[in-house]
Amino acid sequence: MISPVLRKELRIELRNRYGTSAVVMFLLVTVVTIAFAAPGEQIPPPLMSAFFWITVFFGTMTGLSRSFVSEEERGTILLLRLYAKPEAVFWGKFIYNLLLSLSLAFTAVIIFAFFFKDFIVRDYVMFSLQLLLGIVGTAGIVTILSALVARASQKGALLPVLALPVLFPLVIAVTDATTITMESGSAWIAVRGDILVLFSFDIALILISYVLFNFIWQD
Amino acid sequence: MIFALCFGTSIFLSFSTPVAGGFRDTAMLMMLGVSKQTPVAVTLGNRISDSSSISTYSSKDRFDAERILHVPNSFALQSGMTVVGECSFTPSDSSYTLMNVQRVNPAMIFPLIQGLGELGRNILFHVPMSFIAFIAFLVGTFYSILFLRKGNLKYDLHARAASSLGLMFTTLATVTGSIWARFSWGKFWDWDEPRETSILVLLLIYIAYFLLRSLLEDTEEKKARLAAVYNIIAFATVPFLMFVLPRITRSLHPGSGSEAPVINLSGKTHIDPSFSLFLWINVACFAILFFIIKDLYIRIETIRQQREPNYD
Numbered sequence: 193m194i195s196p197v198l199r200k201e202l203r204i205e206l207r208n209r210y211g212t213s214a215v216v217m218f219l220l221v222t223v224v225t226i227a228f229a230a231p232g233e234q235i236p237p238p239l240m241s242a243f244f245w246i247t248v249f250f251g252t253m254t255g256l257s258r259s260f261v262s263e264e265e266r267g268t269i270l271l272l273r274l275y276a277k278p279e280a281v282f283w284g285k286f287i288y289n290l291l292l293s294l295s296l297a298f299t300a301v302i303i304f305a306f307f308f309k310d311f312i313v314r315d316y317v318m319f320s321l322q323l324l325l326g327i328v329g330t331a332g333i334v335t336i337l338s339a340l341v342a343r344a345s346q347k348g349a350l351l352p353v354l355a356l357p358v359l360f361p362l363v364i365a366v367t368d369a370t371t372i373t374m375e376s377g378s379a380w381i382a383v384r385g386d387i388l389v390l391f392s393f394d395i396a397l398i399l400i401s402y403v404l405f406n407f408i409w410q411d
Numbered sequence: 412m413i414f415a416l417c418f419g420t421s422i423f424l425s426f427s428t429p430v431a432g433g434f435r436d437t438a439m440l441m442m443l444g445v446s447k448q449t450p451v452a453v454t455l456g457n458r459i460s461d462s463s464s465i466s467t468y469s470s471k472d473r474f475d476a477e478r479i480l481h482v483p484n485s486f487a488l489q490s491g492m493t494v495v496g497e498c499s500f501t502p503s504d505s506s507y508t509l510m511n512v513q514r515v516n517p518a519m520i521f522p523l524i525q526g527l528g529e530l531g532r533n534i535l536f537h538v539p540m541s542f543i544a545f546i547a548f549l550v551g552t553f554y555s556i557l558f559l560r561k562g563n564l565k566y567d568l569h570a571r572a573a574s575s576l577g578l579m580f581t582t583l584a585t586v587t588g589s590i591w592a593r594f595s596w597g598k599f600w601d602w603d604e605p606r607e608t609s610i611l612v613l614l615l616i617y618i619a620y621f622l623l624r625s626l627l628e629d630t631e632e633k634k635a636r637l638a639a640v641y642n643i644i645a646f647a648t649v650p651f652l653m654f655v656l657p658r659i660t661r662s663l664h665p666g667s668g669s670e671a672p673v674i675n676l677s678g679k680t681h682i683d684p685s686f687s688l689f690l691w692i693n694v695a696c697f698a699i700l701f702f703i704i705k706d707l708y709i710r711i712e713t714i715r716q717q718r719e720p721n722y723d
Contacts, residue, residue, distance in 0.1 A: 358645060400643060404643060
């Protein structure tokens with residue numbers, strides 16, 4: 193039941209490329225703004241990691257905020273509600289959001305590496321793990337909260353306002369871990385606490401979102 | 412009425428009970444070259460010698476350390492009395508001299524915490540406030556879950572009341588903590604301090620909860636359902652913000668790294684018994700206060716809904 197929802201999302205995305213093109217543009221504009229604001233400056237690892245994750249988080253908000261709003265606007269939400277089970281919709285949307293944000297994060301890494309000479313990741317495996325854990329949690333929370341925001345009146349501004357405070361434990365842990373990886377490379381002992389927090393946060397929030405999705409979805 | 416009496420007494424005693432240390436504290440400050448004296452609580456023992464102006468006692472402090480104490484006769488003290496006052500330390504014969512008397516035979520003494528002094532009293536307000544903030548959020552989430560299961564709007568009202576009180580107690584804990592930080596760490600706010608950052612985020616999350624409530628436009632029942640979902644998601648982050656993150660990052664706040672916080676995994680408290688008694692009395696008082704205000708909030712809201720059905 194999950195794959196039809198996922199296939200529908202991917203087909204719509206490939207047809208009009210609304211999400212990807214807007215997000216790539218967002219990333220480029222943000223990175224150019226940072227580079228413009230700090231021309232030729234030496235950017236230390238804590239700042240670099242903060243810039244990177246702020247860009248990724250807001251990029252994800254921009255890219256994924258419309259996943260339920262657009263259904264509501266086009267009136268396809270009723271069809272989806274009739275056709276698919278809530279679990280299928282949740283997991284389908286979640287996997288699609290995950291794929292979109294992973295490609296977004298990957299693009300962000302390429303753009304950052306291109307624009308900033310200080311963007312040096314010393315341990316690629318560790319950085320990939322942080323990227324994955326950070327993105328999984330973000331995609332999970334944004335999936336359920338964008339379904340929730342689709343019901344509110346101020347749809348545009350509300351998602352970041354609701355999502356970012358909830359994502360904050362993840363933001364703290366992942367920026368800290370990335371800073372350590374950028375500063376000293378492979379230091380498993382130093383990032384162990386952060387990785388454990390990320391892992392448990394992802395599992396807890398995604399399971400809670402899955403359980404609660406039904407209450408948002410039903411009419 | 413009885414509660415108000417208990418609460419008043421508890422707050423009065425939290426302020427009026429003297430804070431005092433032992434001989435060790437005086438000697439340590441003397442060695443460090445700190446001119447400011449800290450009060451010491453001592454029980455006068457046997458009189459060793461006597462002169463016209465000064466009597467000498469062998470005295471015990473609150474840690475049962477026995478030292479020689481010179482007491483000027485003008486203070487009119489006798490063996491067996493417990494005195495709180497400032498002392499000076501004479502390193503040559505490691506004896507102490509009582510400089511002044513602040514309190515004789517106090518009913519209770521709070522321990523001196525090095526570096527905090529009188530500011531240590533704030534533990535009795537700051538800590539219960541953050542406890543009750545957590546309990547309020549817990550109660551709010553409990554009612555949100557109950558609402559999702561039962562669908563009775565009464566439970567949603569309970570959840571809203573508890574969460575708004577949680578917000579209030581979090582604000583109080585932030586304000587008391589910030590004032591405390593000003594006087595013991597030097598500034599009101601420090602972004603390097605994980606506790607301060609995470610409590611601010613907690614405030615933001617629950618402000619977002621009330622923002623969401625005001626922006627939803629739907630039937631009363633559906634609004635309540637969406638708000639309940641957000642409340643549960645919000646509470647899922649509370650353990651991370653209050654318990655996990657401050658403990659894995661470096662911090663001045665007690666309860667980070669290897670230092671033992673008030674609540675830790677081994678379940679031991681490292682607080683003096685007289686202090687922890689008052690701590691728990693205050694926690695109980697604030698908890699009762701929370702339930703009383705929550706009850707009032709619900710009664711006011713119920714009456715308002717009856718009188719103005721189209722309010723909102």
